[in-house]
Amino acid sequence: MAVRVDLNISLDGFATTTDQTPEEPMGQDWGRLVAPYVATRTFRARVLHETDGAGTTGVDDKYAAAYFEGIGAEIMGAGMFGLHNFPDDPDWRGWWGEEPPFGVPVFVLTHVSRPTLQMAGGTSFEFLSAEPADVLARAQAVAQGKDVRVGGGVTTARQFLKAGLVDQLHVGITPILLGQGIRLWDDLRGLEADYSVTSEAAESGVLHLTYRR
Amino acid sequence: MAVRVDLNISLDGFATTTDQTPEEPMGQDWGRLVAPYVATRTFRARVLHETDGAGTTGVDDKYAAAYFEGIGAEIMGAGMFGLHNFPDDPDWRGWWGEEPPFGVPVFVLTHVSRPTLQMAGGTSFEFLSAEPADVLARAQAVAQGKDVRVGGGVTTARQFLKAGLVDQLHVGITPILLGQGIRLWDDLRGLEADYSVTSEAAESGVLHLTYRR
Numbered sequence: 001m002a003v004r005v006d007l008n009i010s011l012d013g014f015a016t017t018t019d020q021t022p023e024e025p026m027g028q029d030w031g032r033l034v035a036p037y038v039a040t041r042t043f044r045a046r047v048l049h050e051t052d053g054a055g056t057t058g059v060d061d062k063y064a065a066a067y068f069e070g071i072g073a074e075i076m077g078a079g080m081f082g083l084h085n086f087p088d089d090p091d092w093r094g095w096w097g098e099e100p101p102f103g104v105p106v107f108v109l110t111h112v113s114r115p116t117l118q119m120a121g122g123t124s125f126e127f128l129s130a131e132p133a134d135v136l137a138r139a140q141a142v143a144q145g146k147d148v149r150v151g152g153g154v155t156t157a158r159q160f161l162k163a164g165l166v167d168q169l170h171v172g173i174t175p176i177l178l179g180q181g182i183r184l185w186d187d188l189r190g191l192e193a194d195y196s197v198t199s200e201a202a203e204s205g206v207l208h209l210t211y212r213r
Numbered sequence: 214m215a216v217r218v219d220l221n222i223s224l225d226g227f228a229t230t231t232d233q234t235p236e237e238p239m240g241q242d243w244g245r246l247v248a249p250y251v252a253t254r255t256f257r258a259r260v261l262h263e264t265d266g267a268g269t270t271g272v273d274d275k276y277a278a279a280y281f282e283g284i285g286a287e288i289m290g291a292g293m294f295g296l297h298n299f300p301d302d303p304d305w306r307g308w309w310g311e312e313p314p315f316g317v318p319v320f321v322l323t324h325v326s327r328p329t330l331q332m333a334g335g336t337s338f339e340f341l342s343a344e345p346a347d348v349l350a351r352a353q354a355v356a357q358g359k360d361v362r363v364g365g366g367v368t369t370a371r372q373f374l375k376a377g378l379v380d381q382l383h384v385g386i387t388p389i390l391l392g393q394g395i396r397l398w399d400d401l402r403g404l405e406a407d408y409s410v411t412s413e414a415a416e417s418g419v420l421h422l423t424y425r426r
Contacts (some may be wrong), residue, residue: 012398013225175410175422179402185225189392197388199420201412207420209224209388
C-alpha cells in the first residue's frame with residue numbers, strides 16, 4: 001500500500017514546462033524532457049498501444065515498466081488530466097485517449113464539478129476537490145491493497161511530498177537544462193532525511209534516483 | 214589543453230551554501246554536500262595529507278582522482294581562495310593550508326591587489342582582475358600544455374560556462390535537497406547542446422554527470 005511518485009525532471013529540476021503556445025500545445029521542452037522515456041518499449045506498448053515490440057529495453061525501460069506495476073489507483077492534478085486544455089467543454093475526456101494507460105480508478109483534483117468518466121481498459125476518472133490526505137484515503141480504499149500513485153503534475157506531487165504522504169519517489173533526470181518551467185524541488189529542503197536513496201544511470205544519460213522510506 | 218570544471222552540487226542544484234555563521238564558518242550544508250567526496254581515499258591523501266590509505270575507493274574516488282590529473286593551472290574566484298574570510302588581513306594565505314592540493318599556478322580573480330603567494334608543493338596564488346577569456350589565456354600560457362581547471366566557486370564557474378569557454382563539466386550530484394544557496398544551473402538553458410553527456414551512479418548515491426565537447 002505504498003504511495004508512489006514518478007516524474008521526469010530536467011537536470012535543473014524542472015518537471016513541468018512552460019513553453020506551450022497555441023501552435024505547439026505541448027511546447028518543445030516537454031518532448032525533450034520525456035524523450036528517453038517515450039523511446040522505451042514499455043511506453044510505446046502501454047501508452048501508444050504499439051504492437052511491434054519496438055523501443056529501448058535498457059535501464060530507462062526497466063523504470064518505465066516499474067511505473068505501471070502494482071498500482072491500484074492513481075491521483076492527479078487537473079492539468080495532468082487535461083482539464084486546462086478545454087476548460088469550457090463538458091464533453092472533453094482528457095488527453096489520454098479512449099483507452100488511457102492507467103487501467104485503474106483515477107482521482108482528478110479539481111474545483112470543477114464533473115461526472116465520473118468510464119474509459120476503456122479499466123480506467124475511470126473521478127473529479128473531486130479534497131485535501132491530499134483525504135483523496136489518498138479514497139484512493140487507498142479502492143486500490144485493492146495495491147500501491148497508489150500520485151501521478152502529477154509537479155505541483156500536486158510536491159503537495160503530497162510536503163505533506164509527508166509519499167513512500168517512494170522516483171525521478172528520471174534528463175540531462176538537459178530547461179531554465180524555465182515549474183521546479184519540483186522548491187520548498188523541500190531536507191526531504192532526504194526520511195528516505196534511503198538509490199541511484200542508477202541509464203544508457204541514455206538519464207539519471208534515475210529513488211527515495212524509499 | 215581542455216578547460217575543465219568539476220563541482221559538487223545538491224540534487225536541487227545548489228553548489229554554494231549560504232548557511233554559514235560566525236560559529237560555523239563553513240555552515241552545515243557544505244559538509245553534507247561534499248561528504249561523499251571528502252570520504253574518498255584521494256581526497257584524504259591529497260587534501261588532508263593522510264598517509265594511512267583510508268577512504269572509499271569506488272566510483273566517487275575515481276572522479277576524485279581524475280580531478281587532480283592532467284591539470285597545469287587553476288583559476289578560482291576570491292571566495293574559493295578564502296579572501297572573503299579575512300578581507301582586511303594582508304597576511305592571510307587562504308584556507309588551503311601551507312601545502313595546497315593544487316600543485317600548480319593558481320589565478321585568483323579579485324579586484325583586491327595582493328602580492329603573489331608561493332606555497333609548498335608547487336602551488337602559487339596570483340591575484341588579478343580580468344575577464345574570463347583573458348585570465349584563461351594567462352593560465353594556458355603557464356599550464357605547459359596541460360588542462361586548465363576553473364575550480365570555483367559556482368559564480369566563477371558559471372561565468373566561464375556562459376562564455377562558452379569550458380570543454381568538460383563534471384558535477385557530482387549529492388542526493389540531498391538544500392533548498393538554499395547559489396544555484397549552478399541558473400541562466401544556462403540549452404547548455405547541453407554543445408556537449409555529449411556521460412552519466413554514472415556511485416555506491417554512495419552520488420550521480421556523476423559529465424558534459425564533454
